[in-house]
Amino acid sequence: MSKDALEELGEERPTDYLMENILAVHDVRKTNKYSDAVMQIPSGLSALFLEECGDCILIETRGFEKRNVDSPKVETVVKGSQEGFTENLRTNVTLVRRIIKNENLITEMLPIGNTNRLSCTVMYLEGITNTKVVEEVKKRIKRINADFVLGDGMLEQFIEDNSFTLFPQVISSERPDRTASFIMEGKVVIIAEGTPFALAVPVTFFGLFHTSEDTFVRWPGGNFLRLIRIFGLFCATFLPGLYVALTLYHIEMIPTELLISIARAKELVPFPTLLEVLIMEVSFELIREGGIRVPNVIGQTLGIVGALILGQAAVAAGLVSPMLVIVASITGLGSFAIPNYTLAIAIRIERFLFIIAGAVLGFYGISLMAVILTFFACSIKSFGVPYFVPVAPKTKVNTDVILRFPIWAHKERPDALNTPNKKRKGNNVKLWISEDEEEGTDKEGKK
Amino acid sequence: MAICNKIFSTTPGYITKVIGNTGWYMTLISCATALVFFGFIYLLLKRFPGRNIIEIYDASLGRVMGFIFSFLLMVSFLLSVGIYTREFTDILKIYALPATPPSVIIGTMIFAAVVAAFLGIETIARVAKLAFYPALVGYFLILIFSLNIFKPTNLLPIFGYGLDKTVITGILRGSAYDEVVILAVFAGSLQGIEHIKKAGFISLLLSGFIISSGLLCFALVFEYRAIQELTIAAYVMTRKIAYGTFFQRMDPIFLLLWIITTSIYISILFYTTVSIYCKIFRLQDAKPVVVPMAVLAVSAAIFPRDFSSVLSVYVQGLRNYGNITFFIMPAIALGIAVIRNKKGESKCAD
Structure with a gap:
């Protein structure tokens, strides 16, 4: 910028003049901190320095290659938005x-x-x-x-x-x-x-x-899905452990017909129950991990075919009993029903603890392990909020925490979050009902 | 949960031996007795707001007598941990794990209590709350499923071995509800005296209802002579449940319920023992006390010679004399505080 031009500006700072009159970019700002400019340049912004000027202008010139908005890969839904985040x-x-x-x-x-x-x-x-x-x-x-x-x-x-x-x-x-x-x-x-x-x-x-x-399905459906997920969690956590405990320690608790089926199925298996269960569970984990690593096209096929062939072959070879294949399959399905991936991994690890506890001390081992793990889980807080609210500790009942009430009943935000504005909806959510009544219309809209 | 756990113990068999088939209303008399004594504890706590019972003993009785009273309370809780762990161990060995050494069961049970003690009262309270709902549902399911084996004539004669015997035993066995004193131990950490009052009275009434309904079902299912011979009536009752050829025997549900509630119960008692000890000696950090106390608890559990001595001497000793440390001593402290006109100033909760 020439000295004459600077003089013509008078009191106005040159950076302001450039930002308002010259630079046709929607996102520009000035800074007088060198460190700020240095930090922004690697992020893709351009810094414009003017001679004899204490400020510099940061110009938004980012143009990284980016992926288009696509459907979610992990949280797929049948109803609702099909839009997922990108890396940008x-x-x-x-x-x-x-x-x-x-x-x-x-x-x-x-x-x-x-x-x-x-x-x-x-x-x-x-x-x-x-x-x-x-x-x-x-x-x-x-x-x-x-x-x-x-x-x-x-x-x-x-x-x-x-x-x-x-x-x-x-x-x-x-x-x-x-x-x-x-x-x-x-x-x-x-x-x-x-x-x-x-x-x-x-x-x-x-x-x-x-x-x-x-949220997108009606509340009875939403509740049903949640209960299925909780049942899935129960199966994924306890089922193999309970199977081990029942067959090793508490055979007398199994109804006679079922006991005969289990005994017949186990007759030809040379391994002890614990080893049999561990073989099956480790194989299942291998298939799952392998299915993720191989290319997408064959990944799913590998998972299903692998499980079927391996299970069938293991039964035919007399390595595991058919009953155990059913137990492992239900356990696997249960863990897939858990919507949170990190929780699902935690449950997969805990499952092995329960198998060992069941093998060492039967139902007593499983119950005690459950209590100890619950002790640890109940001691967790997430940013000051106890992990098991609203049950332990008890907070105000919320209509969308464990079970889901009809959508008009979700009037307040979760109590445990202690939000300044708790109200989500008015007392009369469906105002149209009272309006219709005032106008004297019936349900079909006739006067 | 701490109070109701006794319904899964050897208690129903023993009380039937003493008073016949009237246990279901005898326990309501015990509950009423406990309510009266809890009233005294409430008055004592009200006189010293914001203080726990250990501090109150010191303030009311002086340092030496206060120490003796507090120490006896701690010993009672420690013995309760040991004796109930041993009772549980021996019953588990009879019904579920006959080949497992008792030391393994005792050790693992105390280990769970140690974990709980390290994590603190807040965690224990949350676990108890979390387990309470499924435990209650499971318990009442078992009672409901037993409906088809009820024999109403088993309740006759309605006064059992005599009304006087039932009433006297009921009053003496008020200690069956002695765990309510735990509220007084943690009074300083709770949200005020009114909260303690509400928690104490509600828990006693609820426990009275739960225990009474259980004893009533046992009396309806088993003849009084049979129930005396059963080590744990609840377990045998669940085994008798049968609807068709497949839906029969609910003992797996019972076992899970019993073990989970007992381990939480033992954890509560153990943490209370540790807490009383720390309060007596004014220790800020409870963690160094936990493991030594666990060693003492295991020793107390291993001490009884055999199962029959556990039942006849130790469990019944705790039931009959527990009243003294859990209920009568606070009443004495209240009386002395009134006579000496000792009062505490309002103090914020810990």
């Missing part, structure tokens, strides 16, 4: 903003990782989210002292309350609609650059059984 942070924020069109939706950008300086956003609804939770989330993110943080998986491990527990303390979703519902509930959402997932905190155990589909 701005796209993800926009996807959420498109659902919550509210001026109080706050998006705060925070850098994480001392060396790689990954961007992440903290999203919450001002006036609805508990400010203490927001402050706590920001405090934990800011105080991560690690040189390299890669996406939400690592971030989750850095900010969770207890690292030595199997249970997840942060919930992850790849669906913008579900993320928006977390924000509307009063949770804080964290989206990290580079991964198509959003994290939400605080989380409770019962919240891990929710899916987007629960």
Whole structure:
């Protein structure tokens, strides 16, 4: 810029003049901190320095290659939105903003990782989210002292309350609609650059059984699906352990007809029950892990065919009993019914603990193991919220925690989140009913 | 849960031996006795707001007598941990794990209590709350499924071995509800005296109903002479349940229920023992006390020579003399506090 031109500007700063009159870019801002400029340049922004000027202009010139918005890969639903997050942070924020069109939706950008300086956003609804939770989330993110943080998986491990527990303390979703519902509930959402997932905190155990589909289907269907998932959790956790305990220690408890079937099926198997169960469960885990690693096209086929052929062959070879194949299959299906991946992994690990407990001490071992694990689970808190609310400790009954009431009954946000604005709906949600009555119309709309 | 667990123990058989088939209303008399004594405990706590019973003993009786009273309370809880663990172990050996050494069962049960003690009262309370609902549903399911084997004539004669015997035994066995004193141990940490009052009275009434309904079902299923011979009536009753050729024998449900509730019960008693000890010696951190206390609890569990001595001497000793440490001592402390005009100033909850 020439000296004459600068003089002509008079009192006005040259950076302001350039920003207002010359630069035709929608997102420009100025900074007088060199460190700020240095931090933004690797993120794709351009910095414009002017001679004899104390400010520099940061210009939004990011143009990374990015994937288009696609359907979710993990959280698929039959009813509801078919849109999932991408690896691009701005796209993800926009996807959420498109659902919550509210001026109080706050998006705060925070850098994480001392060396790689990954961007992440903290999203919450001002006036609805508990400010203490927001402050706590920001405090934990800011105080991560690690040189390299890669996406939400690592971030989750850095900010969770207890690292030595199997249970997840942060919930992850790849669906913008579900993320928006977390924000509307009063949770804080964290989206990290580079991964198509959003994290939400605080989380409770019962919240891990929710899916987007629960909201889209009518409440009886939603409840049915939730109960199926809880039953799936029970099968995935206890079934092989109970089988081992029953066949090793408590044979007299099995009804006679069933006992005869089990005994007949086990007649030719040379292995002890514990080894038989472990062979089957480890094989199942191998198939599952193998199915994920091989290319998508043959992955699913490998899973199903592998399980069928292996199970059939193992029975034919007399390595395992057909009864055990049924037990392992139901267990596997149960673990697939758990909607949260981290919880499903935790259950897969716990299952082996229960198998060993059942083999060592029968029902007593299983019960005691269940109590000990429950002790640990009940000691967990997620950002100050006890893990088993609203049951233990008891909080105000919410209409969408364990079971789901009709949609008009969801009048309040979860009590445990302690949100400043608890009300979600008015006392009369279906105003049209009273209006129809006032107008004197019947159900068919006739006067 | 701590109080109701006794319905799964050897108690129903023993009381039938003493008073016949009137256990179901005898327990209501015990419950009423416990309510009266809890009234005294409530008055004592009200006189010293925000303080626990250990601090109250010190304030009311002086440091030396207060120490003796508190120490006796701790010993009673420690003995309860040991004796009930041993009772559970021997019954489990009879019905489910005949080849397992008792030390394994005792050790693992105390290990669970140690884990609970390390995690603290908040966690124990949450687990108890979480387990309460399925336990209650399972318990009443067992009672409902037994409907088809009820024989109403088993309730006759309605006064059993005599009304006087039932009433006296009922009053003496008020200690069956002695776990309500746990509220007084943790009074300083609870949300005020009114909360303690509500929790105490509701838990006693609810326990009275649960235990009474259980004893009534046992009396309806078994003739009084038969029930005396049963080590644990609830287990045998679940084995008698049969609807068709497949839906029969509910003992797996019973076993799970019994073991889970007992392990939580033992954990509560154990943590209370540790907590009283720490309060007596004014220790801030309970963790160093947990393992030594576990060693004492295991020793107390191993001490009885055989199962018959556990039942006839130790369990009944606790039932008959438990009243003294759990109910009468707080009443004495209240009386002395009134005579000496000792009162506590309002103190915030811990």
